[in-house]
Amino acid sequence: MARVKRGVTAHKRHKRLLSAAEGRTGTNRKLIKRAREAQMHALAYATRDRKQRKRDMRELWIIRINAAARLNGMTYGKLIAGLKKAGVDLDRKILADLAVRDAPTFGRIAEVARGA
Numbered sequence: 001m002a003r004v005k006r007g008v009t010a011h012k013r014h015k016r017l018l019s020a021a022e023g024r025t026g027t028n029r030k031l032i033k034r035a036r037e038a039q040m041h042a043l044a045y046a047t048r049d050r051k052q053r054k055r056d057m058r059e060l061w062i063i064r065i066n067a068a069a070r071l072n073g074m075t076y077g078k079l080i081a082g083l084k085k086a087g088v089d090l091d092r093k094i095l096a097d098l099a100v101r102d103a104p105t106f107g108r109i110a111e112v113a114r115g116a
Contacts, residue, residue, distance in 0.1 A: 061096035068099030072110035082113030 014032050021028060021035035028038040066076035074082075083090065088109065090098075098106045 058092060061092040064096040064099050065092060068103070068106050069110060071103075072107055074110055074114060079110060079113050082116045083109070086112050086116035088112060 017032065017035050017039060018029065020039055023029070024035070024038055027034045029035060062076060065079065069076050069079040090109070095106070095109070098109065
């Protein structure tokens with residue numbers, strides 16, 4: 001049986017790795033071993049940060065809702081509790097969007113929460 005030489009396959013794999021490492025600095029884009037390590041770290045960070053982004057966005061929404069609620073004479077906790085008692089089923093993303101873009105509507109929602 002003839003011997004199989006792996007040079008073409010390895011070269012293709014290395015080129016794919018180095019093209020994925022474009023934009024990095026120094027040896028992280030030039031050397032195969034360092035590029036592989038950098039790529040593995042980048043993929044791990046991307047996986048972790050997809051979860052982190054969800055937490056960060058919820059935190060931002062809560063900050064925006066709290067600021068708008070305080071402009072309407074309430075706290076965030078009282079607003080959310082009042083909305084639950086009133087049966088208003090708006091999530092934090094929509095409430096934050098209303099707080100930023102449509103203050104009069106948010107004010108009416110705060111009145112509903114205050115009444116409940």
